[in-house]
Amino acid sequence: MLTGEILRNRYKIIKLLGSGGFGDTYLAEDLDLPNHPKCVVKHLKPNSDPTVLQIVRRLFDSEAQVLYRLGNDSDQIPRLFAHFEEQGQFYLVQEFVDGEDLSQEISPGKRLTEKEVIKLLQEILEILAVVHKKNIIHRDIKTQNIMRRHQDSKIVLIDFGAVKEVNTMMVNAQGQTSVSVAIGTHGYMPSEQAAGQPKLCSDVYAVGMLGIYALTGLQPHELPKDPTNGEIIWRNWANVSEKFAGVLNKMVSYHFRDRYPSAVEALQALTPQQPQRRPPPPPASKPQPQPILNLSRRRVIQIAxxxxxxxxxxxxxxxxxxxxxxxxxxxxxxxxxxxxxxxxxxxxxxxxxxxxxxxxxxxxxxxxxxxxxxxxxxxxxxxxxxxxxxxxxxxxxxxxxxxxxxxxxxxxxxxxxxxxxxxxxxxxxxxxxxxxxxxxxxxxxxxxxxxxxxxxxxxxxxxxxxxxxxxxxxxxxxxxxxxxxxxxxxxxxxxxxxxxxxxxxxxxxxxxxxxxxxxxxxxxxxxxxxxxxxxxxxxxxxxxxxxxxxxxxxxxxxxxxxxxxxxxxxxxxxxxxxxxxxxxxxxxxxxxxxxxxxxxxxxxxxxx
CATH class of the missing domain: 3.90.1580.10 (paralog of FGE (formylglycine-generating enzyme))
Incomplete structure (x- = not known):
């Protein structure tokens, strides 16, 4: 689309914000409303096969309903104003978030403190918990998809990956549909998501990797992995408490069964518990050895x-x-x-x-x-x-x-x-x-x-x-x-x-x-x-x-x-x-x- 082009006699394109495999994103203004408020138009470009278009149309409508619902549940998820199809092309019109994405706060070589990262992860997980309670997976958590709103400095979660499926639908000879590529970003995407089987805890993995990026200054794809078990090596670069390190390690565990099931549980793990009014009774048997206590910020040693x-x-x-x-x-x-x-x-x-x-x-x-x-x-x-x-x-x-x-x-x-x-x-x-x-x-x-x-x-x-x-x-x-x-x-x-x-x-x-x-x-x-x-x-x-x-x-x-x-x-x-x-x-x-x-x-x- 060109600057100045008007969609449906209402949404006037101002400029291109970004492009990807799924399509393009534009800044626009709504001519039907007073003062012509800004909005975001996402132009999705699916495969042109007629059979695929029919399937994508159903998927697009279904996902739009999800986005409508999420926007009504939280003011930290952009509202979906409209969705429509024109000449086999699909469009989403969403609320414009006036702010900066987290790449302004988290960048290569910059390290945040443990306290700063915990606060940031709590903010992200509070929003994601709303999403997960509806059994919805974001699928593309990363710094560019998390905004810090200028108005109130709140975190806003944008760009849900579900709608990107419209560009990856394939139909085989028997008319069966499949998704040809995994949705997500390298480094933030765990193994099950890369295999096309994302789960709620896949989002937890991505949030954990974002936290590690903030602590270490290393982008997720730059971090080495244990060759024997696939676990991320990150404590070489970070100065954190053993408790917080344990939470992060659980969030980014290689096997999804070892992670927190959803953002709800991950948020609970990061939230300080209220002190008990009376101490718990002593254990009936000798305590088992505790996990690795590596108090240096440089290292992580996977327990053998x-x-x-x-x-x-x-x-x-x-x-x-x-x-x-x-x-x-x-x-x-x-x-x-x-x-x-x-x-x-x-x-x-x-x-x-x-x-x-x-x-x-x-x-x-x-x-x-x-x-x-x-x-x-x-x-x-x-x-x-x-x-x-x-x-x-x-x-x-x-x-x-x-x-x-x-x-x-x-x-x-x-x-x-x-x-x-x-x-x-x-x-x-x-x-x-x-x-x-x-x-x-x-x-x-x-x-x-x-x-x-x-x-x-x-x-x-x-x-x-x-x-x-x-x-x-x-x-x-x-x-x-x-x-x-x-x-x-x-x-x-x-x-x-x-x-x-x-x-x-x-x-x-x-x-x-x-x-x-x-x-x-x-x-x-x-x-x-x-x-x-x-x-x-x-x-x-x-x-x-x-x-x-x-x-x-x-x-x-x-x-x-x-x-x-x-x-x-x-x-x-x-x-x-x-x-x-x-x-x-x-x-x-x-x-x-x-x-x-x-x-x-x-x-x-x-x-x-």
């Missing part, structure tokens, strides 16, 4: 399985503390004179990820015999002082990496590699790993499993083995560097096993292996330690705290905090993007959980 530790948490805590305190005692007759030396090459890269320097280095180590030809190599880490945490100017840092502080660390030994599957098998008699391989790191081990491994290894060898403190881990990882990575300003997948689809800084995209690799495959840091970033996350002794206020400065573990069940992970994994591999990145994870991206590395006392 739950187990109940066979050792008392109190006993483990006491033993772990005693193990650390004995860290300065030499528990075996081995002396520093018995150490061996190994040579290795280190590399550094420029801001684009290109290697700009190679250095030959050497370090001392000892070998522990675990039996049956399996050995453990422990590298000597000299004592020293370093700045722990990240500077405020470091790109993509998080607040829990602050404040920076000077920490003095005594010398110790650390595993040259992450504990491998053959080493774990030699001590524990089992191999829980998802990605099998003797030289690959063991994974799917809980914090308690790792502590038990240390205890059994200590009993077998007579030497005290334990998990590193968080300060020891970062000191060993940095190996004297102050850059985001021990390779320099960035990394590449030639140097680290991580999700290469998401590079850091000016580095190029790289390989996403989607699994662990053998330890020692990539260059080590200057201390001679391999895979300190990437491959698998590594347990530390410490309790997770949301910042470094009050943290020890002597290299000892921080064993006080809000929740002893939430322990530290360091180092990132094959699963995560480059930014999560920075030397300062830290995460909290429930101690009893096992996951195929989590392993550990050992520390032993310094030799006399």
């Amino acid at each position: 399985g739950w187990t109940v530790a066979g050792i008392s948490l109190a006993v483990i805590g006491e033993r772990l503390l005693s193990l650390f305190k004995s860290g300065n005692r030499n528990t075996t007759p081995t002396s520093s004179n018995s150490l061996q030396t190994f040579q290795f090459e280190t590399v550094t890269v420029d801001a684009q990820g290109k290697i700009n320097n190679r250095s030959n280095r050497e370090a001392k180590y000892f070998v522990e015999d675990l039996g049956n030809g399996v050995t453990l190599e422990m590298v000597q880490i000299p004592g020293g002082t370093f700045t722990m945490g990240s500077p405020e100017g470091e790109a993509q840092r998080d607040s829990d990496e602050s404040p920076q502080r000077e920490v003095k660390v005594a010398g110790f030994f650390m595993g040259k590699y992450e504990v491998t599957q053959e080493q774990y098998q030699a001590i524990m008699g089992t191999n829980p790993s998802n990605f099998k391989g003797e030289k690959r790191p063991v994974e799917k081990v809980s914090w308690d499993d790792a502590v038990e491994f240390c205890q059994k290894l200590s009993q077998k060898t007579g030497r005290t083995y334990r998990l590193p403190s968080e300060a020891e881990w970062e000191y060993a990882c940095r190996a004297g560097t102050t850059t985001p990575f021990y390779f320099g300003e960035t990394i590449t997948t030639d140097l680290v096993n991580y999700n290469g689809n998401f590079p850091y800084g000016a580095a190029p995209k790289g390989e996403y292996r989607q699994q662990t690799t053998d330890v020692g495959k990539f260059p080590p840091n200057s201390f001679g330690l391999y895979d300190m970033c990437g491959n698998v996350d590594e347990w530390c002794q410490d309790i997770y705290n949301s910042n470094y206020q009050g943290a020890p400065t002597d290299g000892s573990p921080w064993l006080s905090g809000k929740d002893n069940n939430v322990k530290l992970l360091r180092g990132s994994s094959w699963y995560y993007l480059a930014q999560s591999c920075r030397s300062a990145v830290r995460s909290g994870y429930s101690r009893e959980n096992r996951n195929y991206i989590v392993g550990f590395r050992l520390v032993a006392a310094a030799l006399a």
Whole structure:
């Protein structure tokens, strides 16, 4: 249609607002009403097959009645003023919403706070609940289809996808009708909707993805998915409470049966409950382990399985503390004179990820015999002082990496590699790993499993083995560097096993292996330690705290905090993007959980 054209001697076209596969949308004015108020005209262009036209006509009338009804039920859904057909073309005339769509509030690279996103989702779900109570599916929830009205700043839901079916109707040789393409937008559209079987919870998925977009600044189609179960990975970029993260994860679950059935239930989950007048009675039985407690905004770790530790948490805590305190005692007759030396090459890269320097280095180590030809190599880490945490100017840092502080660390030994599957098998008699391989790191081990491994290894060898403190881990990882990575300003997948689809800084995209690799495959840091970033996350002794206020400065573990069940992970994994591999990145994870991206590395006392 052309500017100035008049439909039905009443609706004068002002300008084109947008075009799509279903047709065009125009701004118009109603000449029959005083002051010629503005309205929106949608021109739908169906297939011209006569049989299809007959079917579309029925569908069009039916959907128009739905839109009439919705507009009367809420002032936050544009009213439908008229619908008509002319020469096989279909037209809808709707209320004009004077406002801006949510792409003005939510845009790439912009992040809203948890409080802001919760409020926004509540506003959207309140309208959508009205729609869902009538068993109507919107099918195209996205920022462009949600308006913020200038008059009262209320959210208005526009552009229901149902009417778009008029352009996708097909008729086969038997005269049966079908919809040829799914209605929706890539990234916001869940699997069942993409398969042409949308449900009310499909809209819930789209709202959840919109919320994640608002939190992360990443558009829904840019977010990676877990290759094993299709779940969205998003917490790498977001700082949210565990409760809100749980709601969002349920909203965007891959399987529709795992989501909230409709906007009504999703809204209830986001609405604070009134406090009870009296506390509920205690549970009759021991509570089951709670879902993952990842208090870092960077990560989401999909739960691979739950187990109940066979050792008392109190006993483990006491033993772990005693193990650390004995860290300065030499528990075996081995002396520093018995150490061996190994040579290795280190590399550094420029801001684009290109290697700009190679250095030959050497370090001392000892070998522990675990039996049956399996050995453990422990590298000597000299004592020293370093700045722990990240500077405020470091790109993509998080607040829990602050404040920076000077920490003095005594010398110790650390595993040259992450504990491998053959080493774990030699001590524990089992191999829980998802990605099998003797030289690959063991994974799917809980914090308690790792502590038990240390205890059994200590009993077998007579030497005290334990998990590193968080300060020891970062000191060993940095190996004297102050850059985001021990390779320099960035990394590449030639140097680290991580999700290469998401590079850091000016580095190029790289390989996403989607699994662990053998330890020692990539260059080590200057201390001679391999895979300190990437491959698998590594347990530390410490309790997770949301910042470094009050943290020890002597290299000892921080064993006080809000929740002893939430322990530290360091180092990132094959699963995560480059930014999560920075030397300062830290995460909290429930101690009893096992996951195929989590392993550990050992520390032993310094030799006399």
